[in-house]
Ligand SMILES: Nc1ncnc2c1ncn2[C@@H]1O[C@H](COP(=O)(O)OP(=O)(O)OP(=O)(O)O)[C@@H](O)[C@H]1O
Ligand SMILES: [Mg+2]
């Protein structure tokens with residue numbers, strides 16, 4: 001087995017996914033965005049505010065026995081643009097990717113327009129398009145401009 | 155949404171060719187070139203979740219003039235919606251009853267959502283403060299009856315902040331060449347900054363004025379909208395504004411001879427009734443144009 005980081009605060013996994021270099025404070029949001037909290041039977045470990053080898057602090061999420069696809073994870077770039085996704089097999093990192101904000105963000109952002117159809121009991125996920133000026137609601141055209149903290153809408 | 159399902163949800167989705175095609179089709183119907191049997195045997199479901207007599211009646215009239223039939227939602231209180239059914243479920247069910255759906259709904263984005271769950275075409279008949287494409291198309295159609303859709307100075311007057319008709323119209327005009335938009339709005343009721351940013355991104359020239367006198371002599375079109383008392387900070391501010399911004403025959407003496415005056419109606423006091431008989435008054439024509447324009451829309455989504 002490869003020796004994981006010296007400062008590894010959580011136990012090694014045999015198989016799964018590690019999301020590292022999450023902006024401090026966003027670890028739980030990342031789990032929420034991924035929707036792997038309740039009723040999924042997946043073992044998830046979060047480490048918050050740990051020291052980063054790159055300097056400063058970070059949050060880190062470890063998901064056992066599940067290999068997340070890049071498309072699944074990309075939406076966390078909204079709150080953790082510097083995150084890395086490492087796929088672990090046989091205790092080794094076999095693949096590592098960065099994240100980038102997808103063209104369309106599904107089911108993550110809550111539309112700030114109280115009169116938007118997505119803020120009713122209709123069974124639809126929100127859909128926002130990433131555009132130059134910000135994130136635009138597919139349904140009501142409301143734009144959350146880039147100068148706003150998108151984390152407030154998640 | 156099924157493949158090739160034709161919806162008309164927002165002018166944002168439409169390119170200039172599509173708009174021009176609809177306007178030309180509307181002109182054909184307007185000039186009596188339709189057969190009256192284009193939509194024989196077709197059924198249009200008219201789902202209005204908020205009152206709007208004109209839009210509902212003109213869609214119904216348009217459908218009948220094409221030979222089709224109407225299925226009305228009836229009053230919301232008497233339906234399963236009152237029992238808490240979601241819009242998505244209503245639309246899925248109604249899809250089985252009709253060949254197309256016209257939806258008017260108080261929530262923004264309702265029509266787009268409906269189009270995603272419907273198995274028949276959906277036309278947006280107005281969603282909350284959002285889009286109202288048939289109004290925009292009939293506005294364009296009315297302008298086009300008087301002048302080509304290029305090199306136009308258009309004045310938009312009234313509540314430009316909450317007035318969805320002027321937002322959509324500004325968007326639609328942005329698709330045409332050499333359009334200058336002059337906004338004349340009371341303080342606090344100017345275009346939302348996001349819309350200004352959108353328009354400038356689209357290359358539209360937008361000039362803001364405090365008074366109509368500043369730009370009236372340049373205008374080819376004056377589009378007046380209703381002012382709503384409740385949008386003003388206090389009644390005095392409303393009365394002041396309403397009296398200074400009234401369109402009268404005297405004021406119009408400063409306008410170009412071919413300028414036209416439009417209003418989506420109903421009007422309150424924004425236009426003096428004495429203007430009605432002047433040749434520039436096109437707002438009743440505009441209302442009548444709702445029928446051929448909606449005929450073109452219905453035919454577009456339901457024709458074979
Ligand atoms: N078997 C394992 N179980 C749990 N976590 C692991 C395992 N192997 C690696 N990791 C963690 O996965 C992440 C990526 O591993 P890697 O060995 O590439 O780290 P690194 O060299 O520090 O890279 P980086 O520059 O991305 O921090 C690190 O956070 C590491 O602690
Ligand atoms: Mg490291």
Ligand SMILES: [Zn+2]
Nearest residue numbers: 111116137140
């Ligand atoms: Zn929205």
